[in-house]
Amino acid sequence: MLWALPLIPLLAGLGLFLGAPERRATLTWVAVATAAVTLVLALAAVTGGWQATLVWSPTLQLHAVLPPVAAVMAVLVPAVALPVVLYAGVHEAGQGLARLLALLLAFVGAMELLVIAGDWLTLLIGWELVGACSWALIGHHWRDAANPQSGRYAFVTTRLGDLGLFLAAMAAFAGTGSLAFADLGGLDGAWLELVAIGVVVSAAAKSGQVPFSPWLFRAMAGPNSVSALLHAATMVAAGAYLLIRLQPELAALAWFGPTLLATGLATALAGGLVAVLQDHAKKLAAASTTAQFGLMFVAVGAGYPLVALTYLVAHAAFKALLFMAAGSAGARAGTYQLAEMGVGRSLPVVAGATAVAALALAGVPPLGAAWGKEAIIAAAGHVNPMLAIGTVVAGGFSAAYAARFYLLAFGGSDTDQRDNRWWEIAPIILLAAVTVLLSLLWLPGAESLLAERLGVAIPRAPVWETAASLVAVAVGLYTGRWLARQYAAIAEQPIAGAAGDWLGLPRLIQLAIVAPTEILARWAADADDTVVDALPRGVAAFGLALARLGGRAGEWLADGLAEGSARLVGFGGTDSRRLQTGLSHHYYALITVGFAALLVIALFWN
Numbered sequence: 001m002l003w004a005l006p007l008i009p010l011l012a013g014l015g016l017f018l019g020a021p022e023r024r025a026t027l028t029w030v031a032v033a034t035a036a037v038t039l040v041l042a043l044a045a046v047t048g049g050w051q052a053t054l055v056w057s058p059t060l061q062l063h064a065v066l067p068p069v070a071a072v073m074a075v076l077v078p079a080v081a082l083p084v085v086l087y088a089g090v091h092e093a094g095q096g097l098a099r100l101l102a103l104l105l106a107f108v109g110a111m112e113l114l115v116i117a118g119d120w121l122t123l124l125i126g127w128e129l130v131g132a133c134s135w136a137l138i139g140h141h142w143r144d145a146a147n148p149q150s151g152r153y154a155f156v157t158t159r160l161g162d163l164g165l166f167l168a169a170m171a172a173f174a175g176t177g178s179l180a181f182a183d184l185g186g187l188d189g190a191w192l193e194l195v196a197i198g199v200v201v202s203a204a205a206k207s208g209q210v211p212f213s214p215w216l217f218r219a220m221a222g223p224n225s226v227s228a229l230l231h232a233a234t235m236v237a238a239g240a241y242l243l244i245r246l247q248p249e250l251a252a253l254a255w256f257g258p259t260l261l262a263t264g265l266a267t268a269l270a271g272g273l274v275a276v277l278q279d280h281a282k283k284l285a286a287a288s289t290t291a292q293f294g295l296m297f298v299a300v301g302a303g304y305p306l307v308a309l310t311y312l313v314a315h316a317a318f319k320a321l322l323f324m325a326a327g328s329a330g331a332r333a334g335t336y337q338l339a340e341m342g343v344g345r346s347l348p349v350v351a352g353a354t355a356v357a358a359l360a361l362a363g364v365p366p367l368g369a370a371w372g373k374e375a376i377i378a379a380a381g382h383v384n385p386m387l388a389i390g391t392v393v394a395g396g397f398s399a400a401y402a403a404r405f406y407l408l409a410f411g412g413s414d415t416d417q418r419d420n421r422w423w424e425i426a427p428i429i430l431l432a433a434v435t436v437l438l439s440l441l442w443l444p445g446a447e448s449l450l451a452e453r454l455g456v457a458i459p460r461a462p463v464w465e466t467a468a469s470l471v472a473v474a475v476g477l478y479t480g481r482w483l484a485r486q487y488a489a490i491a492e493q494p495i496a497g498a499a500g501d502w503l504g505l506p507r508l509i510q511l512a513i514v515a516p517t518e519i520l521a522r523w524a525a526d527a528d529d530t531v532v533d534a535l536p537r538g539v540a541a542f543g544l545a546l547a548r549l550g551g552r553a554g555e556w557l558a559d560g561l562a563e564g565s566a567r568l569v570g571f572g573g574t575d576s577r578r579l580q581t582g583l584s585h586h587y588y589a590l591i592t593v594g595f596a597a598l599l600v601i602a603l604f605w606n
Contacts, residue, residue, distance in 0.1 A: 002045055002052040002064045005074065005116060006126070009038050010109030013102040020098030028089025031101040035085045038108060039078035046071040056121075063118030063180055068453070069245050069309060073115040073237075079434075080233040080316050081108045083427030087324050088225035090424045091331070093141075100140055104229060107133040111234045115241065120169035120179040127165060127202075127238065131158055134235045138222040150221035157215040161205020168198030184249040196250045199242060200259060207239030208290040209267045209297060214506040216286040224327025227282060231289040232320035240296045240312055247305040257301045261383065264297025265390045270503060272397025276404065276483070277500035279491040281326040281336045284405055287502075288361065289319060291394060295376050298391060302379040304459055310450070311372030314438050318357040318369055321431035322405075325354040328428070329409045338405065339488035342412025349425055351410040353432035358406040360435050362399035363473050368438025373398075377469055378461035388465050392472045399476025400483070407484040 012034040021027055044050075046066060054062040066074060085104055092100055110133055114126030139151030169179060175191030176183045187195065203209075208216040216236070220227060230236060243260065250256050271291030278284040292315050299308035328350050330336040332343045344351040360369035373395055381388030440446055451458045461469075483490060491497040498504060 002050040002066070002116060003054070005038065005041055005045055005064075006109040006113035008041065008109070009034055009078075009105040009112065013105035013109065016105065017099060017102035020102070024089065024094060024097060027098055027101055028086065031085045031089055031105060032082065034105055035078050035082040035108065038112070039075070039082060042074045042078055042112070046075060051118075060121060060179065061119065062122045062125075064116040064122065065118035066116060067245075069241070069306070070115050072309060072313065073233075073241055074112060076313055076316055077108060077111050077115065077233050080320050080431075081229060083430045084225050084229045084232075084320055084324070086423075087228065087327075087427040088223065090427075091327065092223050092225055096140060100137070100223065100225070103133055103137050103140070104225065107137065107229065107234060111238065114238055118181055120165075120172055120181075123242075124165060124169060127162065130235055130238060131155060131162065134158070134219070134230060137226040137230070138219050140223055140226065141221075144221075147221040150218040153218045154215040157212055158205050161202045161212060164198035164201030164205070166198070168195040168202070171195045171198065181246070181249075184246070187249075192250075193253065196253050196256050199246055199250065200256070200263075203239035203242045204263055204297075205239070206242075207236050207293040207297070208286075209239070209263050209294060210270060211505060211509070213267065213271065213287075213290045214502045214509065216290055217283050217502065217506075220280075220282045220286055224282070224323055224330075227286070228320040228323035228327075231286060231323060233316040236289055236293060237312060237316065240293050240300070240308060243297065243300045244305040244309050244312075247300050247303075251303060257303060257383075260297045260301030261380070261387060262301075264294040264299075264301060265380075265387065265394065267291065267294030268298065268394035269294075269390065269397070272394050272401065274500055274502055275401035276397060276480075277490055277496045278401075279338050279489055279500070281330060281338055281341065281405065281409055282323065284338070284401060285319070285322050285326055288322075288398070288401060291398065292319070292361075295373065295391065295394060298387070299376045299379050302376075302383045302387070302459075304375070304379040304457075307372070307375045307379050307458065310441070311369070311376060314360065314367075314369040314372050314435070317431050317434040317438065318360040321353065321357040321428055321435065322361065324428050324431075325350055325357065326405075326409065328425075337489070338408035341409045344410035344412060347410070350428055353425075353428045354406060354410055356432045356435050358402045362402040362477060363395050363469070364399075364477075365470075366439045366442040367435060368441045369435070371438075371441040374461060374466060374469060375458060377465055378459035381461060381465050382459050388461075389468070392465070392468050395469055396472035396476040396479075399473045400480040403477045403480025404484045405480075407481060408488060411484070 012030075016027070016030060016034075021030070050064075050066060052064040054064075056062060081104070085101065088100060088104060089097070107130065110126050110129030112126075114123060114130060117123035117126055135151045135155040137151075138154055139148040141147045171191045171194035172184060172187060173179050175187045175189075175195075184195070205212040216231070219230060222230065268291045271287045271289075271294060275284050275287035275291060278287055292311075296308040296311055296315075299305065299311065326336070328347060329341050329343045332346055333341045335341070356367070360367040363370045363373040365371070365374075377388050377391045377395070380391045441450070447458050487493065487496075491500050501507075
């Protein structure tokens with residue numbers, strides 16, 4: 001039955017695409033019902049402890065399992081997808097809506113397969129399906145040529161990282177003779193090193209960590225619902241989930257933790273600065289995504305993967321909400337430029353729900369996201385106090401761009417128009433309620449209960465770290481408010497505009513990687529034309545010359561034999577006919593000559 005968890009949304013998506021009904025309402029409710037069934041099935045699988053095995057061959061077997069980490073993600077994916085699919089059905093353009101909803105459902109199915117994978121082969125199948133669906137979703141509005149280009153950019157970037165996962169799978173199989181995750185404990189030496197390298201590279205690319213971060217900006221070409229699902233609980237979350245899932249097996253390597261700490265903290269700080277300097281609402285949220293997943297990398301690198309998991313859950317709720325809120329505000333304002341929004345009066349309920357998400361992003365207690373962020377700071381501090389300080393600064397950035405986003409997008413006074421109908425804002429309200437519900441993590445006993453259920457210790461922070469974190473949040477909120485008032489269009493400032501485009505990283509990638517690769521490709525094409533193709537061209541020319549020679553000499557010889565033989569036979573027939581004169585004395589003369597010839601032969605033969 002566990003295989004039904006990915007198969008139901010995958011098959012439903014295929015069916016919706018092939019037999020799409022015309023009415024928007026029917027499309028929407030079919031997609032929502034599929035997401036709801038997937039959620040119920042995930043809950044049943046988790047409570048029932050389901051697992052499954054599919055024997056491909058004696059060596060290759062597909063395993064589906066639900067350890068605690070996978071169980072949380074298996075429920076989280078459809079739980080976030082449900083409001084996102086509803087939002088897509090209500091708000092997205094009617095043209096191509098069936099394809100969009102079908103792809104969103106397929107995306108959920110692919111992510112579920114990735115989550116329940118208990119071996120490298122199953123993981124790779126889910127991983128590749130997620131990448132393919134993301135490419136199609138980002139380029140959904142394909143009539144605008146820029147959108148397919150953005151989808152291709154995102155696909156190629158993450159595909160480059162995907163090579164690491166293939167490396168990890170091959171190394172695991174070479175070292176253990178098995179693709180099952182359960183056998184990783186017997187792996188050591190160079191094989192374990194290769195597995196860890198492949199996992200780190202692949203996870204960093206999928207989760208938009210430095211230097212792979214710019215692809216998340218290009219992913220903003222997709223519809224708002226795609227951005228909400230992609231950056232909350234599916235595509236970008238896949239990298240962090242993989243690290244959380246495999247951390248116990250890879251933590252023995254001395255470089256594994258420090259690499260994740262350095263990568264995560266660098267991304268959290270860089271992403272935070274980029275988000276502060278962004279004027280585009282969706283790109284600000286995208287930069288925020290890379291920064292928040294950087295914090296999760298920090299937690300995994302510090303040795304607390306389940307702290308990263310708790311923050312991943314909180315982040316999925318408020319980040320999906322923020323993207324949908326940005327979409328609603330952008331649709332009402334007719335632009336995603338923050339300085340031109342200010343739609344708080346026309347969308348008061350959406351503005352209120354977004355305030356909850358913005359405070360969660362800022363890390364304001366008692367929201368559950370604040371609890372998760374404080375736990376990450378404590379985890380970093382257990383490794384080194386300087387890491388805790390860096391994480392606190394990253395948290396201050398979060399507060400600054402959260403405040404700036406909210407005040408510009410939903411501040412001001414645009415018109416007296418009211419919110420959309422209840423079902424159009426229901427997804428946003430639902431996710432706001434989940435964000436508030438996670439505040440229960442602050443209750444006495446909740447921390448110990450969580451640690452007991454997940455089987456992990458929760459780090460405790462010294463007083464100075466908590467105090468510093470709260471001060472950073474306060475300073476960040478004030479800074480965001482000041483920037484919103486003084487520099488509504490901060491990207492118009494020369495330095496800020498350049499820094500807001502991922503600190504010039506896309507330009508560096510273009511100069512250092514893309515341009516040399518294109519030059520190398522042209523050289524290779526020229527070499528192929530002039531050198532590699534020279535041999536087959538020479539063989540072809542020789543064959544053609546031989547054919548021409550054969551066409552002349554061979555034709556003369558072949559035709560000459562046949563025609564010459566025919567002529568000889570003709571000549572012989574003509575000459576023989578001359579002997580048939582009908583005169584008897586000619587015949588007697590011939591007989592006499594023949595008899596004389598035979599006599600001579602008989603006499604002189606010996």
